Amino acid sequence: MFVKVCGLRAMSDVDAAVAAGADAVGFVFAPSPRRVDAATARDLGGRVPEGVLTVGVFRDQPLAEVLSLVEASGVRAVQFHGDEPRSFYEALPDHVLIRAVGEVVELGEYGEDMLLLDAPTPGGGVAWQWTAPERAGRWLLAGGLDPENVVAAIGATRPWGVDVSSGVEVRRGVKSPELITRFVQAAKSA
Numbered sequence: 001m002f003v004k005v006c007g008l009r010a011m012s013d014v015d016a017a018v019a020a021g022a023d024a025v026g027f028v029f030a031p032s033p034r035r036v037d038a039a040t041a042r043d044l045g046g047r048v049p050e051g052v053l054t055v056g057v058f059r060d061q062p063l064a065e066v067l068s069l070v071e072a073s074g075v076r077a078v079q080f081h082g083d084e085p086r087s088f089y090e091a092l093p094d095h096v097l098i099r100a101v102g103e104v105v106e107l108g109e110y111g112e113d114m115l116l117l118d119a120p121t122p123g124g125g126v127a128w129q130w131t132a133p134e135r136a137g138r139w140l141l142a143g144g145l146d147p148e149n150v151v152a153a154i155g156a157t158r159p160w161g162v163d164v165s166s167g168v169e170v171r172r173g174v175k176s177p178e179l180i181t182r183f184v185q186a187a188k189s190a
């Protein structure tokens with residue numbers, strides 16, 4: 001089970017995610033209470049071992065801004081959370097690409113490496129009618145997951161991976177190392 005913890009802003013949270021066995025850590029560059037600048041993402045990403053993916057999260061930002069933040073932060077993966085066209089994906093041939101969608105689409109349509117099936121409001125902490133795509137593949141379930149419900153959610157949809165943000169926070173934008181640890185361990189045990 002691939003586990004991504006998103007919206008990290010503090011070293012203690014990155015360390016907790018890595019220690020618990022997370023496969024990816026996300027830094028939000030889109031407008032959000034969780035937004036970080038490129039220098040912060042670079043510092044946080046520098047704490048992460050080679051095998052853990054650092055992901056920059058964007059939503060409907062201009063391509064020039066995306067490319068500049070990706071370069072300055074050094075993230076190895078990019079997650080598009082808006083209506084970014086295919087050309088945005090084509091502009092990043094050397095990065096792992098995650099396409100966030102609100103409904104099931106064919107994996108790889110835009111050249112993405114993974115799909116992320118999410119609630120309509122990203123990072124909103126609201127569970128939706130979790131549904132699995134008909135075809136298996138590299139897709140992540142997201143939206144309202146937390147340490148208490150992630151095992152059942154995985155059992156119901158059998159995703160390739162899961163992604164969490166609000167469910168490991170004590171308040172919006174403030175993560176809890178303890179909740180991060182519990183979430184990653186629960187997802188890995190499912």
Ligand SMILES: O=C(O)c1ccccc1NCC(=O)[C@H](O)[C@H](O)COP(=O)(O)O
Pocket residue numbers: 006007026028030031032033034057058059081118119121122123124125126142143144145163164165166167
């Ligand atoms: O987290 C945000 O504030 C955010 C803002 C704009 C675009 C994407 C954003 N987050 C994307 C994520 O990957 C979240 O982890 C995912 O939507 C799940 O969020 P949650 O329901 O809070 O667990």
